[in-house]
Each structure stands twice: as structure tokens, then as C-alpha cells.
Amino acid sequence: MIIIDRFDPRNDKPAIKEIFEDFIEKKSYFFSHWKKFEEELNRRALDLQYRNSMVIAKEEGKILGFGTYTIFRDYLGNDRVLIHQVLTKKEDSFKRGIEEKIMREIQLYVKRTLKIDNVYYICPDSDSALRSLFLKLGINKSKFSWYEHEI
Numbered sequence: 001m002i003i004i005d006r007f008d009p010r011n012d013k014p015a016i017k018e019i020f021e022d023f024i025e026k027k028s029y030f031f032s033h034w035k036k037f038e039e040e041l042n043r044r045a046l047d048l049q050y051r052n053s054m055v056i057a058k059e060e061g062k063i064l065g066f067g068t069y070t071i072f073r074d075y076l077g078n079d080r081v082l083i084h085q086v087l088t089k090k091e092d093s094f095k096r097g098i099e100e101k102i103m104r105e106i107q108l109y110v111k112r113t114l115k116i117d118n119v120y121y122i123c124p125d126s127d128s129a130l131r132s133l134f135l136k137l138g139i140n141k142s143k144f145s146w147y148e149h150e151i
Contacts, residue, residue, distance in 0.1 A: 002098060004105045007054035007066065009045040015063035016041070016056075022089040029085065029124055044068070052113070055105050057088075057098045064092045067102035069110060069119070081110050081119045085130070099133055 007016070020037055044050035049071070057065040065088040071081050083106050086099040093099065110116050121139060123130045134140075 002057050002059045002064065002096065002101060004101055005056055005058055006052060007041075007045075007056050007068075009041060012056060012063055013038070013041065016066050016087070019063065019066060019087050019089055023087045026090045027085075027088070029122065029127075053106065053109055055102050055109075057102055064088060064096070065098040065102055067099075067106055069106055071114065071116075079114070079116060081114065081116050083107070083110075083119050083121055085122065099130070100137065103133070103137060 017034055017038070020034060024032060041054070044054060050068070054066070054068045056063050056067075065086050067084065067086040069081050069083045071079060073079055083103060086102045088098050107119065110119055120142065121134065123134065125131075
């Protein structure tokens with residue numbers, strides 16, 4: 001049975017590193033290096049607002065997934081929350097519901113703890129599996145578009 005728990009920086013980091021490296025290679029839309037990600041994990045572990053938001057999925061002691069969010073304030077003073085793509089190994093996550101369980105837990109945390117009712121996600125049109133999960137969770141495409149330009 002898959003259980004959802006909070007990330008423990010002392011014990012869970014080696015398993016998260018393994019998941020991260022597989023995820024970057026096979027599933028991520030963005031590229032990163034473990035060192036940068038580890039620095040971010042360490043920074044978030046020291047911040048109470050983020051420490052409790054780092055969620056893992058476990059089965060029989062094995063970590064199968066990791067999820068978190070980022071909160072930011074827009075130029076109008078509104079707090080916004082971006083729930084990030086859940087990190088999983090491709091072979092561990094197929095039709096297991098890991099991403100769904102982690103997203104539901106993060107949504108619940110954001111609603112109850114941060115008192116924010118509206119969250120955002122990033123998903124390219126080419127990721128049909130994540131779009132299907134969004135449909136299942138009732139997540140609709142936003143009227144806002146994220147454009148990108150390298151300068």
C-alpha cells in the first residue's frame with residue numbers, strides 16, 4: 001500500500017537523488033543538476049513554510065515519488081502557488097496513482113494551511129499522461145499562457 005509522508009532531509013535524500021536523476025533523464029520538462037536541486041532541498045528544509053510541503057510516497061519503506069510547490073507573490077501583491085511536476089521513476093509510477101496521491105496531499109496542505117484556493121501547474125501539451133491526471137483531478141487549462149524567451 002502506498003502511503004504519503006513528509007520528506008525527511010536526513011534519511012530520504014539518497015532515495016530522492018536516485019529518483020531525481022531518473023526523472024531528469026526520462027520525464028522532466030526542465031533540466032537541472034543534482035547539486036542545484038540538493039541546494040534547493042536544503043534551503044526548503046530550513047524554511048517551515050516549505051519543509052512541511054515536501055511530500056514523498058512510500059511503499060514498504062521504498063520511496064517512489066516526491067512532490068512540492070512554490071509560493072510566490074505577483075506584482076499586484078497576490079500570493080500564487082505553483083504545484084510542481086511530481087518526481088517519480090518511470091518504472092515505479094506507471095498506473096500506480098503516485099502522482100495523484102502526492103498532488104492531492106499538496107492541494108490539501110495549500111488549502112488548509114496556506115488558505116489559498118487557487119493553484120497553478122505547468123504541463124506541456126505533449127504530456128498526455130499528466131493531462132489525463134489533470135482531467136481526473138478536475139484541473140482545467142488556464143486562460144493564462146506561460147511564454148518563454150531566452151535573453
